[in-house]
Amino acid sequence: MSAYVRRAWMVVWKDILAERRSKESLNALLFFSLLLLFVFQFALGPERARVEAALPGLLWLGFILSGLLAFGRTFLIERENDCWEGLVLTPGDKSAIYLGKLAGNVLVMIVVEVVLVALFAVFFAIDFTPFLPGLAAVLALGTLGLASVGTLFGAVTAQMRARELLFPVLLLPAVVPVLLASVSATQTVLAGEPLADAAAWLKLLAAADLVYLVVGVLTFEFVLEG
Amino acid sequence: MAARALGWLAVLALVAGLGAAFGYAPREAVQGNVQRIMYLHVPAVLTAYLAFALVFVGSVGYLLTRRAGWDRLALAAAEPGVLFTGITIASGSIWGKPTWGTWWTWDARLTSTAVLFLVYVGYLLLRGMVDEPDRRARAAAVVGILGAANMPIVHFSVKWWRALHQPSTILGPEPSPIAAPIAATLLVNWIAFTLLFAYLLAERLEIARLEDPDAG
Numbered sequence: 001m002s003a004y005v006r007r008a009w010m011v012v013w014k015d016i017l018a019e020r021r022s023k024e025s026l027n028a029l030l031f032f033s034l035l036l037l038f039v040f041q042f043a044l045g046p047e048r049a050r051v052e053a054a055l056p057g058l059l060w061l062g063f064i065l066s067g068l069l070a071f072g073r074t075f076l077i078e079r080e081n082d083c084w085e086g087l088v089l090t091p092g093d094k095s096a097i098y099l100g101k102l103a104g105n106v107l108v109m110i111v112v113e114v115v116l117v118a119l120f121a122v123f124f125a126i127d128f129t130p131f132l133p134g135l136a137a138v139l140a141l142g143t144l145g146l147a148s149v150g151t152l153f154g155a156v157t158a159q160m161r162a163r164e165l166l167f168p169v170l171l172l173p174a175v176v177p178v179l180l181a182s183v184s185a186t187q188t189v190l191a192g193e194p195l196a197d198a199a200a201w202l203k204l205l206a207a208a209d210l211v212y213l214v215v216g217v218l219t220f221e222f223v224l225e226g
Numbered sequence: 227m228a229a230r231a232l233g234w235l236a237v238l239a240l241v242a243g244l245g246a247a248f249g250y251a252p253r254e255a256v257q258g259n260v261q262r263i264m265y266l267h268v269p270a271v272l273t274a275y276l277a278f279a280l281v282f283v284g285s286v287g288y289l290l291t292r293r294a295g296w297d298r299l300a301l302a303a304a305e306p307g308v309l310f311t312g313i314t315i316a317s318g319s320i321w322g323k324p325t326w327g328t329w330w331t332w333d334a335r336l337t338s339t340a341v342l343f344l345v346y347v348g349y350l351l352l353r354g355m356v357d358e359p360d361r362r363a364r365a366a367a368v369v370g371i372l373g374a375a376n377m378p379i380v381h382f383s384v385k386w387w388r389a390l391h392q393p394s395t396i397l398g399p400e401p402s403p404i405a406a407p408i409a410a411t412l413l414v415n416w417i418a419f420t421l422l423f424a425y426l427l428a429e430r431l432e433i434a435r436l437e438d439p440d441a442g
Contacts, residue, residue: 170349
């Protein structure tokens with residue numbers, strides 16, 4: 001078991017190091033988040049009530065759009081640098097690589113989400129502080145769901161032509177339940193209601209996360225063969 | 227040939243189904259003749275579910291055995307599955323316009339059926355993007371398995387979504403005991419659609435087998 005965790009951790013560490021040295025993804029992602037904010041502002045206009053009503057949807061729209069960019073790159077890096085073979089030849093259970101890549105994607109998404117929430121707080125003058133614990137719980141469950149499908153489909157499409165097109169086309173319908181449940185739960189949280197009021201949605205999120213994770217772990221070996 | 231016989235059987239059953247839908251089934255009291263679309267709509271969606279269940283079986287079968295036959299089964303089921311889902315959505319829309327006054331509404335059933343449609347259109351798109359058979363089969367199988375595993379979640383999430391936000395005003399409680407002639411007509415049409423699907427599946431399997439240079 002510890003060897004398994006270690007293998008997964010090594011994938012995470014390798015990607016963190018590569019990102020730290022190249023600073024390719026994160027900078028662009030954060031800039032992209034800032035641009036999204038302008039798009040939202042243009043779409044909704046200055047009326048504050050509209051922004052507040054749309055806020056849960058806008059937040060998740062921002063997360064999934066950033067996620068589409070981030071997840072799509074996960075395995076592209078391996079392909080572009082000819083490291084795919086290395087991953088395939090790694091001894092032991094291949095699903096550790098999936099979990100490592102997934103953990104990396106969750107990390108990236110957490111950074112993006114924190115920044116995006118902060119940007120919303122500043123530019124739309126919204127005080128998130130009373131909702132932070134509830135919001136964090138919903139974000140954690142929703143992000144895990146998005147990232148587990150995103151990581152798997154990112155690997156599936158990495159070796160294909162027209163992957164930039166195919167990846168979102170596959171991912172978006174597959175994560176409809178996660179988006180739906182996350183937006184609804186976020187709505188409950190931001191309305192100042194207790195988290196227990198969103199229990200049905202959180203259960204759905206947890207169930208979806210579990211299903212996606214199990215499918216990902218069981219099928220990843222076949223994806224990695226390339 | 228077996229597929230040929232199946233085809234003629236499907237034609238017979240479809241003619242019988244048409245006859246029953248227009249000649250035998252009574253004119254529905256509230257909705258009038260529009261209700262007869264149900265004899266197309268319901269069998270189509272039931273057949274689509276059957277098709278996607280077969281995609282799942284074929285996908286799991288392929289990953290476990292790596293036999294091309296399982297992948298051909300998944301492909302041969304997915305194409306008519308998308309077709310029948312399309313028929314379901316189109317016929318539902320045609321029924322919805324005079325009955326609900328709109329082609330489309332974001333009702334739970336509609337939304338989940340639309341998501342089902344999108345998932346498997348994506349599945350077919352993916353299949354078109356890879357030329358190498360084993361790679362294509364593996365990638366498709368992963369998407370097919372996740373798609374099928376996702377379906378119950380989609381179904382319940384959109385159901386709750388509506389249930390939590392606005393009461394279902396359009397789909398009121400139906401009169402529960404369906405009249406016997408209507409039920410019988412539905413059954414005939416359902417059998418006809420299943421036969422049609424079986425015919426399409428058999429022919430598509432045969433085409434896929436002929437396309438595969440390695441198949442015996």
